[in-house]
Amino acid sequence: MNLSPLLHALADLTATEPRHEAQVAAETLRAAADTDFPRQSPSALSPGILSTAGLTNAHRAARLIHDAHVGLPWQDSPAASLQPTSLRAIKSIVTLIGPGAAIPSESLLLGLFYQAAGSYYPLHAHEAAETYTILAGTAQWQAGDGRFPVSAGKAIHHPPNLPHAMRAGPDGFLAMWRWSGDIAFDSYRMLPDPEG
Numbered sequence: 001m002n003l004s005p006l007l008h009a010l011a012d013l014t015a016t017e018p019r020h021e022a023q024v025a026a027e028t029l030r031a032a033a034d035t036d037f038p039r040q041s042p043s044a045l046s047p048g049i050l051s052t053a054g055l056t057n058a059h060r061a062a063r064l065i066h067d068a069h070v071g072l073p074w075q076d077s078p079a080a081s082l083q084p085t086s087l088r089a090i091k092s093i094v095t096l097i098g099p100g101a102a103i104p105s106e107s108l109l110l111g112l113f114y115q116a117a118g119s120y121y122p123l124h125a126h127e128a129a130e131t132y133t134i135l136a137g138t139a140q141w142q143a144g145d146g147r148f149p150v151s152a153g154k155a156i157h158h159p160p161n162l163p164h165a166m167r168a169g170p171d172g173f174l175a176m177w178r179w180s181g182d183i184a185f186d187s188y189r190m191l192p193d194p195e196g
């Protein structure tokens with residue numbers, strides 16, 4: 001399945017971020033826009049993903065995620081073995097770029113992230129630098145000492161090892177995410193969280 005419209009939309013969004021790794025990611029997406037993605041079976045979270053992706057105030061990339069759903073490999077996080085098993089039921093990830101992904105890279109991870117309505121992803125941290133860009137829905141975000149609401153179009157950058165946590169709003173949320181720097185999962189850790 002060809003996901004070219006979605007990959008170009010994600011590249012356009014990534015290119016607006018003034019960081020070198022964002023520019024590299026945008027070029028990587030554009031260069032691989034004709035990659036063939038095999039058809040996927042629906043996951044347990046597919047109904048929620050489709051509902052959030054179809055919200056009327058979503059970024060246009062969310063509509064393309066909706067339309068491309070059968071070609072997107074929604075899976076557990078690569079860090080799932082380091083997380084409480086309860087988190088598997090509330091979130092799902094597509095890895096588009098990365099080691100072993102459909103678009104190979106040894107220096108970047110880029111993909112999609114979904115978190116179910118009202119759910120909480122407790123404080124965690126990792127060595128990789130990270131940017132989330134919200135595509136649909138809302139959340140209450142915690143990044144270091146900052147706590148703030150986010151909605152479609154908002155980008156949040158986490159420098160290496162900054163603790164972060166997300167509480168999804170009533171429609172859940174859908175985002176694009178990217179890791180750069182040390183992209184190994186060895187440093188991923190859950191942190192003590194009084195709200196978790």
Ligand SMILES: [Fe+2]
Nearest residue numbers: 126130158164
């Ligand atoms: Fe993170």
